[in-house]
Structures are given as structure tokens and as C-alpha cells.
Amino acid sequence: MRMRTLEISVGAFMLIGFLALIVLALNVSGLNMAPKSGSYKLYANFENIGGLTTRAKVAMSGVQIGEVRAIRLDPRLLMAEVELEIYADVDYLSTDSSAMILTSGLLGQQYIGIIPGGDEEVLGEGDFIFNTQSALVLEDLVGKFLMNQVSE
Amino acid sequence: MIDRIQRLGHKTLSKLAAFGRSGQILLQSVVARPAPLMMLPLLIKQIYFVGVLSLVIIVVSGAFIGMVLGLQGYTILVDYGSEQAVGQMVALSLLRELAPVVTALLFAGRAGSALTAEIGLMKATEQLASLEMIGVDPLRRIIAPRLYAGFICMPLLSMIFAVVGIWGAAVVAIDWLGIYSGAYWANMQQSVDFWNDVVNGLIKAVVFGFVVTWIAVYQGYDCIPTSEGISQATTRTVVYSSLAVLGLDFILTALMFGDF
Amino acid sequence: MDAEKRASVYRPSPQDTIIEVTDMTFSRGSRKIFDGVSLRIPKGKVTAIMGPSGTGKTTLLKLIGGQLLPDSGEIRLEGQNIPGLSRRELFVVRERMGMLFQSGALFTDMNVFDNVAFPIRVHTQLPEDMIRDIVLMKLNAVGLRGAVKLMPSELSGGMARRVALARAIALDPDIVMYDEPFTGQDPIAMGVLVNLIKRLNEALGHSSIIVSHDIQETLSIADYIYLLSDGKVIAEGTPEELRQVESEKVRQFVEGLPDGPVPFHYPAPDYVEQLMSTGETR
Numbered sequence: 001m002r003m004r005t006l007e008i009s010v011g012a013f014m015l016i017g018f019l020a021l022i023v024l025a026l027n028v029s030g031l032n033m034a035p036k037s038g039s040y041k042l043y044a045n046f047e048n049i050g051g052l053t054t055r056a057k058v059a060m061s062g063v064q065i066g067e068v069r070a071i072r073l074d075p076r077l078l079m080a081e082v083e084l085e086i087y088a089d090v091d092y093l094s095t096d097s098s099a100m101i102l103t104s105g106l107l108g109q110q111y112i113g114i115i116p117g118g119d120e121e122v123l124g125e126g127d128f129i130f131n132t133q134s135a136l137v138l139e140d141l142v143g144k145f146l147m148n149q150v151s152e
Numbered sequence: 153m154i155d156r157i158q159r160l161g162h163k164t165l166s167k168l169a170a171f172g173r174s175g176q177i178l179l180q181s182v183v184a185r186p187a188p189l190m191m192l193p194l195l196i197k198q199i200y201f202v203g204v205l206s207l208v209i210i211v212v213s214g215a216f217i218g219m220v221l222g223l224q225g226y227t228i229l230v231d232y233g234s235e236q237a238v239g240q241m242v243a244l245s246l247l248r249e250l251a252p253v254v255t256a257l258l259f260a261g262r263a264g265s266a267l268t269a270e271i272g273l274m275k276a277t278e279q280l281a282s283l284e285m286i287g288v289d290p291l292r293r294i295i296a297p298r299l300y301a302g303f304i305c306m307p308l309l310s311m312i313f314a315v316v317g318i319w320g321a322a323v324v325a326i327d328w329l330g331i332y333s334g335a336y337w338a339n340m341q342q343s344v345d346f347w348n349d350v351v352n353g354l355i356k357a358v359v360f361g362f363v364v365t366w367i368a369v370y371q372g373y374d375c376i377p378t379s380e381g382i383s384q385a386t387t388r389t390v391v392y393s394s395l396a397v398l399g400l401d402f403i404l405t406a407l408m409f410g411d412f
Numbered sequence: 413m414d415a416e417k418r419a420s421v422y423r424p425s426p427q428d429t430i431i432e433v434t435d436m437t438f439s440r441g442s443r444k445i446f447d448g449v450s451l452r453i454p455k456g457k458v459t460a461i462m463g464p465s466g467t468g469k470t471t472l473l474k475l476i477g478g479q480l481l482p483d484s485g486e487i488r489l490e491g492q493n494i495p496g497l498s499r500r501e502l503f504v505v506r507e508r509m510g511m512l513f514q515s516g517a518l519f520t521d522m523n524v525f526d527n528v529a530f531p532i533r534v535h536t537q538l539p540e541d542m543i544r545d546i547v548l549m550k551l552n553a554v555g556l557r558g559a560v561k562l563m564p565s566e567l568s569g570g571m572a573r574r575v576a577l578a579r580a581i582a583l584d585p586d587i588v589m590y591d592e593p594f595t596g597q598d599p600i601a602m603g604v605l606v607n608l609i610k611r612l613n614e615a616l617g618h619s620s621i622i623v624s625h626d627i628q629e630t631l632s633i634a635d636y637i638y639l640l641s642d643g644k645v646i647a648e649g650t651p652e653e654l655r656q657v658e659s660e661k662v663r664q665f666v667e668g669l670p671d672g673p674v675p676f677h678y679p680a681p682d683y684v685e686q687l688m689s690t691g692e693t694r
Contacts, residue, residue, distance in 0.1 A: 003193075006200050013204045017308025020315040021354075027337070028243050028318060029346040055345075109343075197521075274520075282517035282576075285477050285510075286531045287503040 038088040039066065040125040044099045044112075045079040050135025052101055052110045058084050060114045065090040068112065084112065084129075094119040098131030110135060174370040181291040182299055194297040202263045202298070202365075203305030207312070209262055210255060214313040217250060218242065218320030225321070226329050235331060239340035242321040247344065247353040248409065251314035253401050256360035259306055260393035264368035267298055268389040271372025272382035280373075295369055302368070306361020307354055314353065352408045359400060364393040430455040430587060430619050431476060436485030438468070438475060445471055446482070447643035453587075458613050458620040460630045463640035464665065469623040470514070472640075473589045476621070477509060478502045489587075507535055510580030510618075514592040516572040518564040518579070524551070525560040528579045535583060550578040553615075554608060570601025574608065581612060587619050588612075594626040602626075606633055627666060631655075639665065 049071060058066040066086035074081040086093070096117030103110050114129075123129070225238040271294065274280050280290040318340075325331045344350070368389045375385035431453035438446040445468035453459050461469050474480045476487055478494045487494045489505060497505060518527050528547045532538060538546075551557045554574040564572055573593065580588055590609065594602050610633045613620045624630045631637070631651040639647040639654065639662060647654060647662045654666060664672035680686070 007196055009204045010196050010199045013199065013207060013305075014308065016207075017311060020308070020311035021350075023315050024247070024311060024350045025346055028247070028315075028340055029344040029350050277515045277520070278513040278517035279519055281474070281479060282511065282513050282519075284479055285506055286534060287506045288534055289499075289503070 039085045040088060040091075041069070042084045042086055042093075042123055042127055042129055044082050044084065044129040044132050045074060045077060046082060046099075046101060046132050046134050047079055048134040048137060049080045049082065050101055050110055050137055052082070052112070052135065056109060056111045058086065058112045058114060060090075060093075060116065065114065082112070091122060092116075093123045095121045095123055095127070096131065097123065097129060098133065099129045100133035101135035103136065170374065173374060174366065177291060177295060177370055177373055178299070178366055180289075181296040191293075191297050194293070195300055198297045198301035199305060202267070202301045203309065206259060206262045206305070206309060209258055210309045210313050211316050213254065213258060214251075214316035215320040217254060218246065218317030218322075219324045221245060221250075221317065222321030222324035222329075226325060226331070235329070236335040236339055238321070238325050238331060239318075239336035240343040242325075243318055243340045243344050244349060246314045246317045246321075247349045249353075249401070249405070251310045251317065252353050252356035252360055253397060255310040255313045255357065256306065256364055256397040257394055259309060259361070260364045260368070260390050260397070263302070263305070264364050264389050264393050265386045267302070267365070267368040268372040268375070268386045269382055271295070271298075271369060272375040272377065272385050275373070275375065276377035276379070276382060295373060298369055299365055302365025303358070303361050306364070307357040310357035310360075311354065355408075356401065356404050359404065360397050363396050363400060367393045367396065428455045429453065430490060431621075432486075432488045433472075433476075434486045434488070436475070436482045436487060438471065438480070438482045440471075444643050448485070449640070449643070449645055451638050451645060451648070453619060453621055454636060455619050456613075456617055457635040458609070458622060458633055460622045460624060460634035460637045461640060462623075462625060462627070462630060462637060462665070465625060467640045468643070469625075469640060470591050473511065473591055473621065473623055476589065477506065477511060507583060508586045509589065510583070510585035510587070511589045512573065512577050512580045512591060512593055514595060516564075516569075516576040518567075518572055518576055520564050523561055523563050524556070524567070524575050527564070527575060528582055531579060531582045546582065547578075550582050551575070553581070553612065554578045555604075568601075570597050570604065573597070573601075573605065577605075577608065577612075581616065581618075584616060585618060587621065590620065590622045590624070592624055593622065594624055594629050602629060609633055627668060631666075641665075 052068065052071065054068050054071060056068045057064045058068065066084055068082055069085045070083040072081050072083075073079075084099075093114065094117045096119045098115045098117065100113050100115070101110055102113045117131075221242045222238060225241045226235055229235045229237055229241065271280075274294065280294065283290045283293060322333070322336060325336055326333045371385040371389045371392070375381045429452045433449060433451050436446055436449050437444070449472075451461075461472060463469055471480065475482055476489075476494065478497065481495050489508075492505065494502070494505065518524075519530065522530065525544075525547055528550055529543050532543050532546060548557055548560070551560060554577055556571060556574055556578065559567065559571065559575070564575070567575065593605055593609065597605065606629050609620060609622065612618075622630060622634065631654070634651060636650060637648065637654050638645050641661060647657050647659060649657070654662065657663070657666075661673045663669070670676050
């Protein structure tokens with residue numbers, strides 16, 4: 001009888017523990033349990049990526065459609081080359097889509113926003129996005145503003 | 153002078169020997185003869201003593217630490233107008249650091265010291281020797297289930313701690329300080345990564361559970377079987393495991409989150 | 413009369429020896445606990461190993477049980493050298509030994525029944541109802557059949573020792589070792605234990621080894637006695653023989669004199685001199 005209550009309490013304890021893991025996975029980290037149906041890679045060159053980091057999200061109209069896999073410097077163009085991993089079900093990005101580095105909130109993380117174009121053809125594995133807009137760097141902005149002030 | 157060097161040498165050698173003995177205990181009780189199925193009833197009993205009985209202290213301290221984090225985070229973040237980020241701050245600090253470390257420290261104080269005292273008392277009352285005379289290996293019968301129970305319970309306790317802490321912070325932030333609950337959870341979900349934060353925290357908890365239980369069991373098994381010896385061993389368990397946890401935490405953090 | 417008969421005929425001979433210790437040395441740190449001890453434990457008899465505290469009597473039992481290893485010498489159990497056995501062989505040999513520890517050493521997390529049943533469950537595959545019968549029989553032998561449901565913490569010291577005795581004989585061992593069975597017992601419990609040890613030895617026919625420094629009780633039940641001091645056997649014989657030994661050391665122990673070859677005073681500087689001088693006591 002004593003053994004029984006003991007076993008029940010141990011079982012409940014284990015259950016609570018695993019429940020905690022599930023809560024952490026789903027509620028706290030927002031882990032997506034649905035298996036990703038694969039992805040494809042796109043590349044984009046930016047003059048300046050600002051504070052963009054790997055694993056930053058790639059979004060269209062604010063909806064996440066992928067993430068940044070890698071960032072490196074292209075030695076010939078002397079520009080940053082960003083490798084994007086786009087979910088496979090987003091297969092309708094036209095070739096004239098543009099990518100820009102945006103900031104979520106005033107001090108938030110930077111991410112890449114994709115704005116679709118109107119071309120018939122769509123981007124596939126390994127393609128480049130040519131229309132890009134660099135990150136907004138606060139110093140440049142302040143500099144421009146000051147120049148305007150002086151010239152007026 | 154020579155005497156001092158000799159004493160240093162003697163100390164080093166005896167520490168090394170103790171370390172060797174503790175490794176031997178671990179090896180003989182767990183690695184060499186894993187028979188967890190046969191000792192399931194013993195294991196369940198130990199999980200009860202080590203895990204279930206630690207639950208109250210873990211839940212209570214988790215709730216309070218979460219609430220303090222929520223309060224402190226809010227007062228700091230509100231200066232920058234980003235008080236919505238309190239959820240993110242609480243979740244990250246709990247998952248990565250506070251849950252595994254504080255749980256391990258509480259675990260050392262609550263379960264570790266109890267393990268040492270219990271095993272030490274068994275040694276002092278000759279129960280271990282008597283097991284041996286009956287023909288039962290005390291390492292297998294007494295030590296192994298306790299080691300396994302510690303390995304199993306620590307990660308579970310740490311996760312319970314994290315969940316309770318996040319919930320405590322939510323109570324403070326959402327209900328008292330009036331942060332929009334959507335912002336609290338959404339910010340958290342956006343910045344917390346399952347593999348990077350939850351799983352890494354879990355790995356820490358597993359490592360700490362292993363180390364604390366190992367130290368506790370070894371100190372009990374190796375103590376001088378007198379009341380004084382047992383009390384010293386219990387103190388040593390708490391001190392050594394706390395130091396080991398904090399030191400290992402730095403190493404693990406550097407490996408997991410440092411950019412090497 | 414009975415005692416006289418034993419005194420005249422009894423000598424442990426090689427034929428009926430169950431344990432033979434030959435020239436065994438054991439030291440702890442730099443202190444020599446045994447220095448070339450040889451003795452024979454006769455089969456089916458009660459053998460007592462006596463000596464002042466700190467002579468390593470308990471250590472001797474642990475050496476026989478294989479829990480400690482001697483530095484040199486042999487401990488043979490019917491020809492098998494115990495220090496030379498592997499861990500597994502040792503556990504097999506130990507099935508033939510029962511040991512009553514000084515503190516009883518009952519498992520505190522089990523009740524009386526489970527404590528006595530423990531060795532049976534470990535070493536046999538008997539069905540549960542048979543185990544129950546054996547346990548009740550053993551407990552009846554020590555007069556505690558009524559205490560099956562109690563936990564060790566609910567037993568008095570004497571009762572705990574009797575339960576431990578029931579556990580030690582649960583598997584009908586060939587050798588039962590008693591480690592200081594009389595220490596810290598009230599006179600009634602002591603009488604009960606003395607009686608039990610004697611009766612069980614006669615009824616079950618095992619060989620008993622008693623380690624003790626309670627002279628009167630031990631002399632009253634032992635068939636043969638070894639007296640240890642300073643790591644050596646200083647006297648041996650039947651209780652009557654021992655009472656007649658001339659050696660001062662033996663006399664002091666057997667008669668319990670406060671002063672003698674084992675001095676009352678711990679080595680110290682001259683009494684008067686120390687009182688007259690100043691300081692240096694701390």
C-alpha cells in the first residue's frame with residue numbers, strides 16, 4: 001500500500017517533468033513541431049548588412065519564410081554575401097523580388113524582408129536576388145541629416 | 153621547507169587517490185554492471201526520495217526567482233521603453249543559467265546532503281558491511297539506484313524550475329505590472345530557440361545532476377563512519393558540489409554560448 | 413561437571429578445523445594490528461576471540477569474511493584461501509557465513525520480516541510462502557515471531573540484535589560470527605543472548621566465532637578461547653585452562669584488574685614534577 005502511493009507520486013513527478021519539457025518546447029521556445037518540408041537556398045549581396053546575424057529571420061509582409069544561414073564577404077565584389085534558406089513551400093518568389101535589411105522595432109533584431117516583384121519567372125535553388133537595400137545605419141542617417149542642415 | 157613540500161605532495165596524492173576511488177565507485181556501480189531493470193523498485197524508491205521530496209523546494213524557489221526576475225527586469229527595461237522584452241529576458245536567463253544552476257545548488261543542499269548522510273549512516277551502522285557479508289554488492293544495491301535516481305531527477309527538476317519561474321514572472325509582469333500578455337509570450341517565443349536555449353540548459357542540468365549525485369554518493373561511501381565524519385562529509389558534499397556546479401557552469405557556458 | 417569434561421579432552425585438531433589462520437600479518441597505516449597470528453576455528457564449537465579493546469578483534473572477523481585483505485599469511489576455509497578469491501567467489505563463500513554485527517546492522521528501510529527474508533531472497537529462488545515459513549521459524553528461534561511487522565527503529569537494542577541473529581542464521585550458514593554480541597546490553601538481554609548463542613550452536617550444529625571482551629559471559633559459553641594482545645595470540649585454551657594461566661597479562665584481563673602490565677596511566681611525565689612546573693600542558 002505504501003509502495004503504491006510512492007509509485008504514484010514518482011509517476012506523477014516524471015509526468016510533471018516531461019510536461020515541463022513540452023511546455024518549454026512549445027510555449028516558451030515556440031518550437032514548430034510540424035516537420036519542415038525542406039528548403040532551398042537563395043543568395044543576396046548587400047553593401048552593408050549592419051547588425052544582421054546568422055539565424056535571423058527572413059520575412060515577407062512580416063511572415064517568416066526562412067532564415068539566414070551564412071554571411072560572408074564576397075572578395076571580388078567587396079560586398080557582403082548572405083545565404084538565405086527559404087522554406088520549400090514558398091516557391092513563388094519572382095526573379096525581380098527585392099531584399100532589404102530591416103529592424104524589428106527601434107532597438108530590435110535585424111531581419112531580411114522580401115518584397116515580391118511582378119515577373120512571371122520564380123527564383124529557384126542557388127539564384128541571386130539582385131535588388132537589395134542595405135541596412136539602415138544610424139551614423140549614416142545622422143550624417144545625412146546634418147549635411148542637409150548645413151547645406152540649407 | 154622540505155616538510156611543507158612533503159605535506160603538499162601528501163595532500164596532492166591523497167586528493168588524487170580520493171578522485172580515483174570516486175571514479176572506481178562510479179565505474180563499479182554504474183558503468184560496469186548496468187542492471188537498471190532488475191532494480192526498478194529500488195530506483196523508484198530513490199526517485200521518490202531524491203526527486204519527489206525535492207519538488208516543493210524547487211517549485212517554491214522557482215516561483216520566487218521568476219517573480220524577482222520579472223520585477224527587476226521590468227524596472228530596468230522600462231527605462232528604455234522596452235518593458236515588453238521582460239518575457240524574453242526572464243526566459244533566457246532562466247533557461248540558460250538560473251534553472252540549471254540554482255536547481256543544482258538546491259539539489260545539492262536538499263538531496264545531495266541527504267544522500268551523503270544516509271549512506272554515511274549506513275556505513276556507520278555497518279549496514280554496508282552486512283550487505284557485503286550477506287553476499288550482496290552494496291555498490292550495486294545501495295549506490296547504483298541512488299546514482300541513477302540523481303541523473304534522472306535533476307534534469308526534470310530543472311525544467312520544472314524553469315517553467316514555474318517563467319510562470320511566476322508572467323504573474324508579476326502581466327497581472328501586476330500590466331504588460332500585454334501577447335507581447336510577453338510572443339517576445340519570448342521569438343527569441344528563445346529550442347535547441348540553443350532549452351536543450352543546452354537541459355544538457356547543463358544533466359551534467360550538474362551527474363556531478364552532484366556522484367559527489368554526494370562518493371562522500372557518503374568514503375566517509376569516516378563516525379557522527380563527526382558523517383557531518384564533515386555532508387558539509388563537503390554541499391561545498392564541493394556547489395563549487396563544481398559553478399565551475400562547470402562557466403565551462404559549459406563558454407562551450408555553448410561563447411563564440412569559439 | 414560438563415565443563416570439566418570439556419577441559420580434559422578438548423583440543424582443536426586439524427581434522428575438525430573449519431577455518432585455519434596461518435602466520436597472518438595485517439597493518440593499518442604504520443600500525444601493526446596482527447603480527448603473525450595463527451589460530452584454528454574448530455567445527456561445530458563455540459570459539460571465542462578475546463582481548464582488550466583496540467586489538468583488532470573485529471578486524472579479524474572482517475579478514476575471515478574477506479572484507480579486508482591481510483598483508484601476508486593465509487586464511488583457509490576448508491582449504492580455500494580467502495584472500496586469494498575473486499570478488500565473485502568471495503560472494504559464494506560468504507553464503508556459508510553469517511555475521512552478527514556489533515550494532516545489529518539491520519536495514520533501516522525494511523521491517524523485521526524483510527530484514528530476515530533478505531538473504532533468502534538474494535540467494536534462493538524460493539516461493540514467497542516458503543520464505544515466509546522460514547522467516548517465521550527463524551524469528552521464533554530468537555523469540556521475536558510477534559515482531560515481524562515492526563521497523564528496526566521500533567526495536568530495543570537487545571531485540572534488534574536478536575533479529576540480526578535471526579537474519580545471520582537465515583540461510584543456515586556453516587559459520588556464524590558474532591561481533592561483540594554482549595556490548596551495551598542490559599543484564600536480561602545479555603542473558604537471553606548468551607543462552608541463544610549456545611542453544612543455536614547446539615541445535616543447528618554450525619561453528620560459532622565470538623569476538624568479545626565480556627569475560628564472564630564469553631567464558632560461560634565458549635568451548636575454546638584465543639586471547640589476543642598487541643597483535644599476537646598470548647594465550648589459548650579452554651575456559652578452565654585460561655583461568656589457571658600464570659601470565660600476568662592474562663591474569664589482568666581475565667580478572668579485570670585495573671592496573672597491571674596494561675597500565676592504568678597513559679604514558680606521562682612524572683606526576684609531582686608536572687604539577688610543580690609551570691605551563692606546557694596545552
